[in-house]
Amino acid sequence: MSEKIDYAALPDAAGHFGIYGGRFVSETLMQALDELRDAYAKFKHDAKFQAEFDRDLAQYVGRPSPLYHAERLSREVGGAQIFLKREDLNHTGAHKINNTIGQALLARAMGKRRIIAETGAGQHGVASATVAARFGMECVVYMGAEDIQRQAPNVYRMKLLGARVVPVTSGSKTLKDALNEAMRDWVTNVDSTFYIIGTVAGPHPYPAMVRDFQAVIGREARRQCQEQTGALPDALVACVGGGSNAIGLFHPFLEDEAVKIYGVEAAGHGIGTGQHAAPLCAGKPGVLHGNRTYLMESDDGQIIETHSVSAGLDYPGVGPEHAWLKDIGRASYVAITDNEALAAFHQLTRVEGIIPALESSHAMAYGVKLAATLPPEQRLIINLSGRGDKDINTIAGIEGIQL
Amino acid sequence: MSRLEQRFKDLQAASRTALIPYIMTADPQPEVTLPLMHAMVQAGADIIELGAPFSDPMADGPVIQQAAERALAFGTSLRDVFRVVEDFRKTDNETPIIMMGYLNPIEVMGYAAFAEGAAAAGIDGIITVDMPPEEAEDYIAALREHDIDPVFLLAPTTTEARMAKIAAVASGFAYYVSLKGVTGSASLNVAEVAARVTCIRKHIKIPLGIGFGIKDAATAAKVSTCADAVVVGSAIVTQMAQNSGNIDKIITTVTDLLGAMRQAMAAAGAKIPN
Numbered sequence A: 001m002s003e004k005i006d007y008a009a010l011p012d013a014a015g016h017f018g019i020y021g022g023r024f025v026s027e028t029l030m031q032a033l034d035e036l037r038d039a040y041a042k043f044k045h046d047a048k049f050q051a052e053f054d055r056d057l058a059q060y061v062g063r064p065s066p067l068y069h070a071e072r073l074s075r076e077v078g079g080a081q082i083f084l085k086r087e088d089l090n091h092t093g094a095h096k097i098n099n100t101i102g103q104a105l106l107a108r109a110m111g112k113r114r115i116i117a118e119t120g121a122g123q124h125g126v127a128s129a130t131v132a133a134r135f136g137m138e139c140v141v142y143m144g145a146e147d148i149q150r151q152a153p154n155v156y157r158m159k160l161l162g163a164r165v166v167p168v169t170s171g172s173k174t175l176k177d178a179l180n181e182a183m184r185d186w187v188t189n190v191d192s193t194f195y196i197i198g199t200v201a202g203p204h205p206y207p208a209m210v211r212d213f214q215a216v217i218g219r220e221a222r223r224q225c226q227e228q229t230g231a232l233p234d235a236l237v238a239c240v241g242g243g244s245n246a247i248g249l250f251h252p253f254l255e256d257e258a259v260k261i262y263g264v265e266a267a268g269h270g271i272g273t274g275q276h277a278a279p280l281c282a283g284k285p286g287v288l289h290g291n292r293t294y295l296m297e298s299d300d301g302q303i304i305e306t307h308s309v310s311a312g313l314d315y316p317g318v319g320p321e322h323a324w325l326k327d328i329g330r331a332s333y334v335a336i337t338d339n340e341a342l343a344a345f346h347q348l349t350r351v352e353g354i355i356p357a358l359e360s361s362h363a364m365a366y367g368v369k370l371a372a373t374l375p376p377e378q379r380l381i382i383n384l385s386g387r388g389d390k391d392i393n394t395i396a397g398i399e400g401i402q403l
Numbered sequence B: 001m002s003r004l005e006q007r008f009k010d011l012q013a014a015s016r017t018a019l020i021p022y023i024m025t026a027d028p029q030p031e032v033t034l035p036l037m038h039a040m041v042q043a044g045a046d047i048i049e050l051g052a053p054f055s056d057p058m059a060d061g062p063v064i065q066q067a068a069e070r071a072l073a074f075g076t077s078l079r080d081v082f083r084v085v086e087d088f089r090k091t092d093n094e095t096p097i098i099m100m101g102y103l104n105p106i107e108v109m110g111y112a113a114f115a116e117g118a119a120a121a122g123i124d125g126i127i128t129v130d131m132p133p134e135e136a137e138d139y140i141a142a143l144r145e146h147d148i149d150p151v152f153l154l155a156p157t158t159t160e161a162r163m164a165k166i167a168a169v170a171s172g173f174a175y176y177v178s179l180k181g182v183t184g185s186a187s188l189n190v191a192e193v194a195a196r197v198t199c200i201r202k203h204i205k206i207p208l209g210i211g212f213g214i215k216d217a218a219t220a221a222k223v224s225t226c227a228d229a230v231v232v233g234s235a236i237v238t239q240m241a242q243n244s245g246n247i248d249k250i251i252t253t254v255t256d257l258l259g260a261m262r263q264a265m266a267a268a269g270a271k272i273p274n
Helices: A027-045 A047-061 A071-077 A098-111 A123-135 A145-150 A152-160 A177-188 A206-214 A216-231 A244-253 A318-328 A338-352 A358-372 A389-398 B005-014 B031-042 B062-073 B078-089 B103-109 B112-123 B138-143 B160-169 B190-201 B217-224 B234-242 B245-267
Strands: A020-024 A065-071 A080-086 A116-120 A138-144 A166-167 A193-196 A235-239 A260-268 A284-288 A290-295 A332-337 A379-384 B018-024 B048-053 B097-101 B124-126 B149-151 B174-177 B209-211 B229-232
Touching: A020 A123, A027 A047, A027 A177, A027 A193, A027 A206, A027 B160, A047 A098, A047 B245, A065 A123, A065 B190, A071 A080, A071 A177, A071 A338, A071 A358, A080 A216, A098 A116, A098 A123, A098 A193, A098 A206, A098 A244, A116 A123, A123 A138, A123 A152, A123 A235, A123 B190, A138 A145, A138 A177, A145 A152, A145 A166, A152 A166, A152 A389, A166 A177, A206 A216, A206 A318, A216 A244, A216 A379, A235 A244, A235 A358, A235 B229, A244 A318, A244 A379, A244 B097, A260 A318, A260 A338, A260 A358, A284 B103, A290 A318, A290 B190, A318 A332, A332 A338, A332 A358, A338 A358, A338 A389, A358 A389, B018 B031, B018 B062, B018 B209, B018 B234, B031 B048, B031 B078, B031 B245, B048 B062, B048 B078, B048 B138, B062 B234, B078 B103, B078 B112, B103 B112, B103 B217, B103 B229, B112 B138, B138 B149, B160 B190, B174 B190, B190 B217, B217 B229, B217 B245, B229 B245, B234 B245
Parallel strands: A080 A379, A116 A138, A116 A193, A138 A166, A235 A260, A235 A379, A260 A332, B018 B048, B018 B229, B048 B097, B097 B124, B124 B149, B174 B209, B209 B229
Antiparallel strands: A020 A290, A065 A080, A284 A290
16 A cells, blocks of 8 residues: 555545445435434534443443453464454344444433334344333334244344344345345334444445444454553454454554454355355345445346355445455455355364354354465454354254254 | 436426336346336336335335336346336337335446436436435446436435525435335325425425325325325235236236326326426
8 A cells, every 4th residue: 555544534525435435325314314423523522432442342241351362272273372352242142232332322312202113133133122121112023924923033132131032034134135124114114213234334434434433353452452461463353244353453454554354245155156255256236225346246247146154244244444455455355155154153162172163154154264365473353253153053954863 | 318307398288297117127027027117117107216225225114125026036237127118119209207215226337337227228217215415426437427317305303404405406206215125115194295395395306206105096095296206116016916926817906006197196186397
């Protein structure tokens, strides 16, 4: 990169990261997005709002999450020192709650009493239902019918928390269709309803707002790494579906040009098979769900079905900031197959006694591969974005075990 | 003068509100579209709105979603939409045709290639559901280059400031989405719509169509007194889905519905002058 980029200045006023991002929605939502943008701009710099957000992250979510030096795993791999950012230890078991706390505070400040959310793996749905319960708000979660099958424990969790889970049976019956349905709900109930998008995608201001709420991950990791090792890490690794845990870790390091950044997409059965969920590795730019970004699409511009063993990565798009980071070369995007992720799942479980989510297992798989190529004095942070309890039925099923 | 301009000018002279039926290209099967378009003109359609299917129609309710899924099952693409319009133009060079679709297939084709192809086929205007004016500068330029009108939507949530912004770029006509919701939602409140239209007319000087929630002849008639055009979509598409496989039956039921709407609109009397 020849000239210095002011990463904090992006997106621009219209929500663009280079050619990506923006606002591509039907007219009915434009005013609601303007209101949300204005409210967020106001509260972003409101000391009282930020103090409440920080207090909730500390006392309700349990932050800061530890940066854990996985010494046994590092020794076994025989390369760089592996550090795990333990987002799996957050309340509700994943990074998703950082964002839902922020958006629920905003919903309350804007006087909205009803929240809606889409969910894939169910982690964002649980995190949304959780904050709705805490704030006494009505909560409706849209979830693909296929994902409801795959993630039964999370569905029950949401119901226990008082949310209504609406199965989505259109299209591929997964996360993208849940997002469509949530958008349709929002268009219909726009006056009363706050839509909590769970990732750094969607129309402006969502990609920037969700990034800001998740950037606590990277700010903590940066400080913790310096405290524990006296230096910044040499590389960062995180899985990318929509990309919120990844951008949360990456963003506070973007200006540290010596820190290499790797986003890990889901290669499913293998990129060559076409059955994957890796738009940055194998897709093309297009427009979906309110933003321009890399997409998995046909030659005619229809969105194609994705595959990943992990419901949370099974999405044909990706946050626009990732698309831009790829194009400018600041971050590298790679892909890990189902089988590699499953092997990493078992490795971390057996070597460190930590059961990772299948999503995070993709980051683990690539991180371990990368660590093996680096000298032992280097440091690698892998974002352990969620815990794997929700996935044990899936794993057991794959291995032919009846629970 | 463009076909759209000419048509609205003629309608204005006759104090007649345009009836605009919407059908999805190749729904429920490809052979239906062309004969149905001609039959709808015979039954009193003044302009035809032709849907281009998209895999993720975020602004549409279940009826149009399923129509898109049926069309996509036949592999229907933008080029198929062009082809059917081209065939239609062999015998009808007067009835304006508006394409309604989502942006991504157009992005993938490229704005210039799309505008050129649409114009060559004989398409007069484009409604791009998920393309607000703020993002549309290059797109509008490409459409204008080929004399295609960018038709923009207005919603119950559209502020007067946005109306002015939309007025600055829209041509052909503007389309008021008469309720908060997706296509095919609950019926609209006619009095509320009329009040809203008065406000919109302060900013929008081109013809104004009203759609979403117009399910029957009675509603069409009521809405027609305050609009330059009435758009009917889901009510037609529902009929078509119910008669899938029987082209004659589809044509009869759709033309009966349009005939009833046309008649009720005529009985409702002359349009209130703008």
